[in-house]
Amino acid sequence: MSCKIGILGLGTVGTGVAKILLDPEGRHPVLREIEIKSVGVRSLSTKRDVDLPASYYTNNLESIVNDPDIEIIVELIGGLEPARSLILQAIANGKHVVTANKAVLARYGAEIFTAAKANGVYVMLEASVGGGIPIIQALKQALGANRIAAVTGIINGTTNYILSRMHQEGGAFEDILANAQALGYAEADPTADVDGYDAADKIAILASLAFGDRIKLDEIYREGIRNVTSIDIHWATELGFAIKLLGIARHAVVDGESGLDIRVHPTLIPITHPLASINGVTNAVTVAGDPIGEVVFSGPGAGSGATASAVVADIINVVAALKSGTGKINQLMGCSHQHYAKVHSVDSNKTQFYVRLIARDRPGVIGEIGMRFGKHLVNLESIIQKNSHGEFAEVVVVTKQVVERNFQTAIADIKNLDAIESIATVLRIL
The missing domain is CATH 3.30.360.10 (Dihydrodipicolinate Reductase; domain 2)
Structure with missing residues (x-):
């Protein structure tokens, strides 16, 4: 008995997914047991680069997530709404969801995964990060x-x-x-x-x-x-x-x-x-x-082939889990995070910095800059003056690992020096 799926969105990735599902030869054997039942699109008149009967298409996306014959919803429309609402409606209807929508997951993941756990369904997200990278x-x-x-x-x-x-x-x-x-x-x-x-x-x-x-x-x-x-x-x-x-x-x-x-x-x-x-x-x-x-x-990291590959892999995993007949969510496949992480503010973390300054080309400037950094507990790995242009020169500083708030305080102090024309660039070092 085949597993029926509904695809929401037939853009670049959706088309890639449909083409894989319609051409299972030489791929994973589970693909032969997957059947596309409906495809939700914005316009019914647009010509599609995929061999599906016209009767499969609908611009009523809610009809797909409410269809009792469909077991898996593949959400590929992107954006926040109506994607979020359609995902939640599918979950409420007991359907599994495969999505590539990182924006929805990053903002509403807590709501979505809580609902999925309560309704005993999978939400699969391999395609949301890194395209075809597993x-x-x-x-x-x-x-x-x-x-x-x-x-x-x-x-x-x-x-x-x-x-x-x-x-x-x-x-x-x-x-x-x-x-x-x-x-x-x-x-x-x-x-x-x-x-x-x-x-x-x-x-x-x-x-x-x-x-x-x-x-x-x-x-x-x-x-x-x-x-x-x-x-x-x-x-x-x-x-x-x-x-x-x-x-x-x-x-x-x-x-x-x-x-x-x-x-x-x-x-x-x-x-x-x-x-x-x-x-x-x-x-x-x-x-x-x-x-x-x-x-x-x-x-x-993107494109029809790479992202479609990840989407279809998720579909295969869900179908394989359903075929196992356990009737229980496999927590290795699902997401069960319940608590929020403690995320330190950026100013409290230790980081190494690269700084490019435009300074007046005169004696003592390097010493002045070094002293201001030292005053705020910022140790330096190197400081180089180069590329003079008239009365100005570029000064490039590389710090050691320092507390960010100390560094930012030092930069604010250095910016006020008479010898400094501008702080051109500040970048962090891995």
């Missing part, structure tokens, strides 16, 4: 024996593409962004990507799975890549770093209190680090745990 199942199952210390990832392909080209070509952010938009790698409104919102959604999901607690999205520090310049790319290279937008979630103890340090920001990464060589639209995630050490997951 990072969700790895954190749920394969790495389950480990104490996770940190999850660090390049989890937004658009920003990685832009920063990679800035590194390779020395171009300006705005010019490369415009080109990325023309090529379809960046949206017309790139805010979610370049300002770090997309990566924050994803690191919230990964942190919840890695550390076993719910995460409040508004407690994640977020900073995008708009202020990264080709000059900083050059300096990073000269100092032995690459610059990437990272999502970082790690265990941290602050003033004796255990909690999490979770943030998204452009980061200088040592060129020897596995993430430093990840370029283009590729995504990669490193997981550090005990006893495994550090493992790296890398692959295409």
